[in-house]
Amino acid sequence: xxxxxxxxxxxxxxxxxxxxxxxxxxxxxxxxxxxxxxxxxxxxxxxxxxxxxxxxxxxxxxxxxxxxxxxxxxxxxxxxxxxxxxxxxxxxxxxxxxxxxxxxxxxxxxxxxxxxxxxxxxxxxxxxxxxxxxxxxxxxxxxxxxxxxxxxxxxxxxxxxxxxxxxxxxxxxxxxxxxxxxxxxxxxxxxxxxxxxxxxxxxxxxxxxxxxxxxxxxxxxxxxxxxxxxxxxxxxxxxxxxxxxxxxxxxxxxxxxxxxxxxxxxxxxxxxxxxxxxxxxxxxxxxxxxxxxxxxxxxxxxxxxxxxxxxxxxxxxxxxxxxxxxxxxxxxxxxxxxxxxxxxxxxxxxxxxxxxxxxxxxxxxxxxxxxxxxxxxxxxxxxxxxxxxxxxxxxxxxxxxxxxxxxxxxxxxxxxxxxxxxxxxxxxxxxxxxxxxxxxxxxxxxxxxxxxxxxxxxxxxxxxxxxxx
Amino acid sequence: xxxxxxxxxxxxxxxxxxxxxxxxxxxxxxxxxxxxxxxxxxxxxxxxxxxxxxxxxxxxxxxxxxxxxxxxxxxxxxxxxxxxxxxxxxxxxxxxxxxxxxxxxxxxxxx
Numbered sequence: 001x002x003x004x005x006x007x008x009x010x011x012x013x014x015x016x017x018x019x020x021x022x023x024x025x026x027x028x029x030x031x032x033x034x035x036x037x038x039x040x041x042x043x044x045x046x047x048x049x050x051x052x053x054x055x056x057x058x059x060x061x062x063x064x065x066x067x068x069x070x071x072x073x074x075x076x077x078x079x080x081x082x083x084x085x086x087x088x089x090x091x092x093x094x095x096x097x098x099x100x101x102x103x104x105x106x107x108x109x110x111x112x113x114x115x116x117x118x119x120x121x122x123x124x125x126x127x128x129x130x131x132x133x134x135x136x137x138x139x140x141x142x143x144x145x146x147x148x149x150x151x152x153x154x155x156x157x158x159x160x161x162x163x164x165x166x167x168x169x170x171x172x173x174x175x176x177x178x179x180x181x182x183x184x185x186x187x188x189x190x191x192x193x194x195x196x197x198x199x200x201x202x203x204x205x206x207x208x209x210x211x212x213x214x215x216x217x218x219x220x221x222x223x224x225x226x227x228x229x230x231x232x233x234x235x236x237x238x239x240x241x242x243x244x245x246x247x248x249x250x251x252x253x254x255x256x257x258x259x260x261x262x263x264x265x266x267x268x269x270x271x272x273x274x275x276x277x278x279x280x281x282x283x284x285x286x287x288x289x290x291x292x293x294x295x296x297x298x299x300x301x302x303x304x305x306x307x308x309x310x311x312x313x314x315x316x317x318x319x320x321x322x323x324x325x326x327x328x329x330x331x332x333x334x335x336x337x338x339x340x341x342x343x344x345x346x347x348x349x350x351x352x353x354x355x356x357x358x359x360x361x362x363x364x365x366x367x368x369x370x371x372x373x374x375x376x377x378x379x380x381x382x383x384x385x386x387x388x389x390x391x392x393x394x395x396x397x398x399x400x401x402x403x404x405x406x407x408x409x410x411x412x413x414x415x416x417x418x419x420x421x422x423x424x425x426x427x428x429x430x431x432x433x434x435x436x437x438x439x440x441x442x443x444x445x446x447x448x449x450x451x452x453x454x455x456x457x458x459x460x461x462x463x464x465x466x467x468x469x
Numbered sequence: 470x471x472x473x474x475x476x477x478x479x480x481x482x483x484x485x486x487x488x489x490x491x492x493x494x495x496x497x498x499x500x501x502x503x504x505x506x507x508x509x510x511x512x513x514x515x516x517x518x519x520x521x522x523x524x525x526x527x528x529x530x531x532x533x534x535x536x537x538x539x540x541x542x543x544x545x546x547x548x549x550x551x552x553x554x555x556x557x558x559x560x561x562x563x564x565x566x567x568x569x570x571x572x573x574x575x576x577x578x579x580x
Binding site: 065066069072073075076077079080081083084085088089206209210214217218219220224225226229230232233236237240258259260262263265266267270277401402404405406408438440441445446449450452453455456457459460 | 537551562
């Protein structure tokens with residue numbers, strides 16, 4: 001009880017500090033561009049990794065084995081890829097146009113109105129859906145790891161995140177994310193070492209799997225090779241289109257901060273991903289040996305923790321999962337607030353309201369909407385969770401990667417890409433669900449492919465239309 | 470460049486659709502690695518005439534494609550596939566960020 005009171009007091013003090021030091025929209029949405037590579041790299045990685053890494057990742061390893069690694073196979077590349085493909089261009093646009101949000105970037109390149117509006121819509125809808133999944137993750141962590149009602153943990157995590165996000169925006173958000181990133185990385189490495197040690201070491205764990213379920217060591221098992229390569233590409237290129245990743249480039253204090261950003265991001269990312277490989281391998285070996293009993297693969301990580309009988313390990317894991325949830329949620333709340341109070345009104349030709357009041361209210365509203373969506377309904381949240389990454393990829397990848405640097409891209413092409421990408425993605429998702437399309441057709445990539453084709457075709461149809469910058 | 474970009478993009482899209490429609494994993498791997506390279510073209514052009522990034526990126530992507538094609542050609546037995554996946558990740562993890570830092574242009578070099 002004393003611990004909870006101390007935590008609540010520290011949180012309130014942190015939120016108050018944020019409130020006192022956040023007086024402008026630039027401070028609220030971009031932390032006044034004072035962030036260096038370490039803070040942006042660790043915070044960005046924490047924001048990008050959800051609770052799925054801790055619970056779903058090892059469980060997915062137990063289901064499809066080495067094939068699950070295609071999701072994280074691009075991890076060594078993605079930090080640099082983001083900087084090469086979008087980061088450098090974003091920093092350059094920020095310097096010239098003083099962009100505060102992702103839709104600002106698109107508007108700076110393709111003009112006001114539809115480009116800004118469609119980008120803001122994609123960000124707002126996708127972010128609320130992804131937020132809902134984070135809330136659900138906190139609820140599951142509470143139920144499975146701590147044995148307390150899920151809504152209580154989810155409510156506390158969301159309320160805490162909303163409190164400091166509404167008070168200080170990204171000024172408090174990036175600090176909290178970086179701290180949470182350090183906690184996640186430390187917990188992930190500790191859990192991975194523990195799991196592998198319990199299984200007798202990595203070699204013994206692999207030997208056990210090779211003996212009892214050799215098909216789990218096949219990198220092309222599960223969905224098959226073509227689909228696996230699709231997953232690899234989705235998570236490699238998709239990082240260039242996630243607004244909570246792109247947002248970190250808006251926070252950088254100068255261009256030079258980019259130089260070491262990939263190194264920090266890659267180090268932090270791989271540290272956290274050790275839990276996927278370590279708990280996946282170790283936990284699966286223990287399960288196959290009959291030393292763990294699970295009803296479904298998702299129970300692998302919780303069951304491994306429960307088997308220790310150590311309350312410390314369980315609390316470490318729960319804290320790491322909640323940290324993963326909160327770090328992602330803070331960025332998403334800020335993105336929704338920006339889209340609703342700044343970008344959508346501007347797209348409709350209205351001037352955004354003065355002061356930070358509307359942004360703070362929108363942050364609160366986004367938290368409530370996501371919590372309601374997550375806790376009142378299971379099925380839509382699961383569906384939206386699957387859609388989240390793919391929707392951002394389908395909607396934003398063509399304009400952010402191709403549109404920002406290709407001088408031939410124009411407004412008409414960008415608007416078409418922003419509209420067609422998500423439509424194709426949602427249609428493909430539906431067609432896969434009904435069995436009309438094979439599972440190897442990855443909806444996010446197909447949407448991005450359609451959007452990219454639309455961007456180049458329509459830009460060539462009538463180049464340099466009014467509104468291009 | 471104005472004509473080359475649309476043609477390249479449409480070729481990559483057509484290649485990806487073909488690989489998916491006909492379930493051709495080798496073609497999918499080649500297109501996937503090409504897409505990653507294509508996403509970096511803007512950065513490579515921005516560093517011209519310095520070709521260090523182009524050379525380093527080509528080497529990284531060729532190594533990646535070689536690993537994917539090797540895995541695709543391998544019979545599923547033992548843990549070789551898993552070891553290769555982990556080895557590629559362990560190898561690229563330090564190399565790629567270092568390549569980025571070493572080829573990062575100073576403000577003076579940016580076009």
